[in-house]
Amino acid sequence: MRSFTYQRVTDPSAAIQALAMAVANNNPPTEATAQPLAGGTTLIDLMKLDVMRPRTVVDINPLASTWSAINLDGGNLRLGALARMSDVAANPEIQRNYPVIADSLRLAASPQLRNMATLGGNVLQRTRCTYFRDISYANCNKRDPGSGCAALDGFNRMHAVLGTSEQCIATYPGDFAQALIALDATVEITGKSGVRNIPFAQLHKPPDDSPQIETTLAPGELISAFTVSGRWPRSVYLKARDRQSYEFALSSAAVALDVQDGVISDARVALGGLATVPWRAREAEALIKGQKFDEALAQRVADAALAGAQGRRHNAFKIALGKRVVARALHQAATMEI
Ligand SMILES: Cc1cc2nc3c(=O)[nH]c(=O)nc-3n(C[C@H](O)[C@H](O)[C@H](O)COP(=O)(O)OP(=O)(O)OC[C@H]3O[C@@H](n4cnc5c(N)ncnc54)[C@H](O)[C@@H]3O)c2cc1C
Ligand code: SF4
Structure with missing residues (x-):
């Protein structure tokens, strides 16, 4: 591990200032310059592993006193960015109104990690690609x-x-992000110019020609909260993985439905373990709205969700697996008792 400067801050403005100063002292400012430390x-x-080499680490854990609240006011949800995964997963209101969020967190990592890790x-979190995490690979x-x-x-x-x-x-490896993108969540970002809000779907960048740039956050900006409009009691997170605990998704699906008199009036489908960024399957969703659920519909939706998928030498199996996970998640969401 390389030497770095450690700073512990007690309030958001001190955090922003510490990060801004660390960034300003480096030219050009890069992702590597200054990193907030949460869990x-x-x-x-x-x-x-010597993959990330920040010169300054700003410990933002004391901000948890203001940035870790779980609020469900007036039917809208606000989750502080420093809330621990385990606290959100265990919250009865989240379990009742947003099972897709509770399960995406409950099925991630291990209990010890969830107690440490923040939203x-x-x-x-960064990709688990072996060639990224092991610096002995040059390419x-x-x-x-x-x-x-x-x-x-x-x-x-x-x-x-x-x-x-x-x-x-x-692959983008996280689970919670699929629940957020499915529910059209908003990200609250705090930086030196104040607070701004963006759709969660605009937070991550696909690799294109610059895979080193993973998000639209500016250097020194912090995520302070996530918000979701409305409640989604009919929602599911289904995760297929090599073992039933402590493992990343090979394929997962976050599905949220609104069903009125047997007809699906709104539908959200997001995919995990399959894409380079949190992935919303909007064309597949369009097939569901206004329909009554049956297994043939689930299969059509699953086929549409994976329509543009490109398999390679060892991962082509993910396309068939992904379709099965989507179809099963839709079945679970459509038939669940609420
Ligand atoms: C063995 C193992 C298994 C795992 N399995 C899973 C799994 O199945 N599913 C899953 O989803 N995850 C899994 N994870 C990942 C784990 O959930 C993440 O490491 C964790 O959620 C990261 O949260 P943290 O608070 O520890 O972040 P940190 O490590 O503190 O930070 C991660 C990055 O985010 C930045 N950062 C942190 N907070 C903020 C903020 N508020 N604003 C701006 N930047 C910030 C940091 O600078 C850093 O670059 C696994 C991890 C391990 C080690
Ligand atoms: S460029 Fe991407 S896929 Fe290729 S080795 Fe690096 S992280 Fe892995």
Whole structure:
């Protein structure tokens, strides 16, 4: 691990100032310059592996006193970015009104990790691509732009089949993000120019020609909260993985439905484990709205959700698996008792 400056801040403005100063002292400012520290379960891992090399680490944990609240007021949800995954997953109101959120968190990582890890850190976790995480591999455009992509011709069983580019095929690994994108969540971002809100769907960037740029956050900006409009009691997060605990998704689906008199009036479908970014299957959703659920519909929706998928040498199985997960998640959401 390389040496770095550690700063612990007690309020949001001190955090923004510390990050801004660290960024300003480096030219050009890069993602690597200054990193906030939340639970540290991604950041410290990657610093030990020498993949991330921040010169300044700003510990934002004391901000939890203002940024970790779980509020369900007037039918809208606000989750502080420093709320711990385990606290949100165990909250009875979240379980009742947003099962897709509770399950996306409950099925992630391990109990110890969920006790440490925060919501903000979770959505910003980095890919698990082996070639990215092991610096003995020279070719990784995400770690070292322009160096190539070892996964294209390497072992790519865990890699993405949607949203890939010739520069990078790494999978976005998180679960919670699929629930957020399905529910049209908003991200509240705090920076030196104040607070701004963006749709969660605009937070992550597909790899295109610049896989090293993963989000639309400016250097030094912090995620302070997530908000969701309305309640989604008829929602499901289904995760297929190599083992039933402590494992990332091979394929997952976040599904939320609004059913009135047996007819689906609104439908949301997001996919995990399959794409380079949190992935909303909007064309597939369009097939559901106004329909009554049956298994044939679920199959059509599943086919549409994976229509643009491109398999490679070791991961083509994910396309068939992804369709099954989508169809089953739709079945579960449509038939659940609420
Ligand atoms: C063995 C293992 C298994 C795992 N399995 C899963 C799994 O199945 N599903 C899953 O979803 N995840 C899984 N994870 C990932 C884990 O959930 C994340 O590491 C965790 O959620 C990150 O949160 P954190 O608070 O520890 O973030 P940190 O490590 O503190 O931060 C992560 C990144 O986000 C930045 N950051 C943190 N908070 C903010 C903020 N508020 N604003 C701006 N930037 C911020 C940091 O600077 C850093 O770059 C696993 C991790 C491990 C180690
Ligand atoms: S898939 Fe992306 S992260 Fe993995 S080696 Fe290729 S460029 Fe690097």
